[in-house]
Amino acid sequence: MSQAVIGENSQVIFHFSIKLEDGSAADSTKVHNKPAKLTMGDGSLTANFEKCLLGLNAGESKTFELEPEDAFGQPNPDNIYYVDRSKFGPETPAKVGAIIAFTQPDGTELPGLVREVQGESVTIDFNHPLAGQRLTFEVDIIEVQG
The missing domain is CATH 3.10.50.40 (Chitinase A; domain 3)
Structure with a gap:
């Protein structure tokens, strides 16, 4: 065969x-x-x-x-978002390097990487790592x- x-x-x-x-x-x-x-x-x-x-x-x-x-x-700049720090809580703190699953409007989850935390602004990168x-x-x- x-x-x-x-x-x-x-x-x-x-x-x-x-x-x-x-x-x-x-x-x-x-x-x-x-x-x-x-x-x-x-x-x-x-x-x-x-x-x-x-x-x-x-x-x-x-x-x-x-x-x-x-x-x-290649990383897409449109996949970088700035989220208000108040959206994070004790169970999902905004720490650089953390990967957090965000629920999309359609109910699916998308992992985002916390790139930067400055004051009340948290930079989230949704590009593939x-x-x-x-x-x-x-x-x-x-x-x-x-």
């Missing part, structure tokens, strides 16, 4: 690890042993990320670097369908 190769519409189950330019680990599905699952072409990954997966078989591993535009994008960074991805392909 021939092994499935990742193509344009394949369903892929894989582990990935993300490393920063300094070599430190940013994220890994191996920590909780929960591999990622995706359907190629569904828009959840950038085109260049998908290109790096095309042609891999189950059992193969690959390491590749992606520029910010091909990973999590890895936006603007060149990243190294290590992928281990577990299963390929289609």
Whole structure:
């Protein structure tokens, strides 16, 4: 039986690890042993990320670097908000470096990073924490369908 190769519409189950330019680990599905699952072409990954997966078989591993535009994008200044300090309470204090989930008008939660606290103004950054960074991805392909 021939092994499935990742193509344009394949369903892929894989582990990935993300490393920063300094070599430190940013994220890994191996920590909780929960591999990622995706359907190629569904828009959840950038085109260049998908290109790096095309042609891999189950059992193969690959390491590749992606520029910010091909990973999590560049930080968007429109995703920086200034919130009044009175909106924070004892259970969610406004501390630099804290990640706080904010409920959106549609009921979904969006994590924001407290960047700065000045007087009564708190700067919240809703950009992905890895936006603007060149990243190294290590992928281990577990299963390929289609």
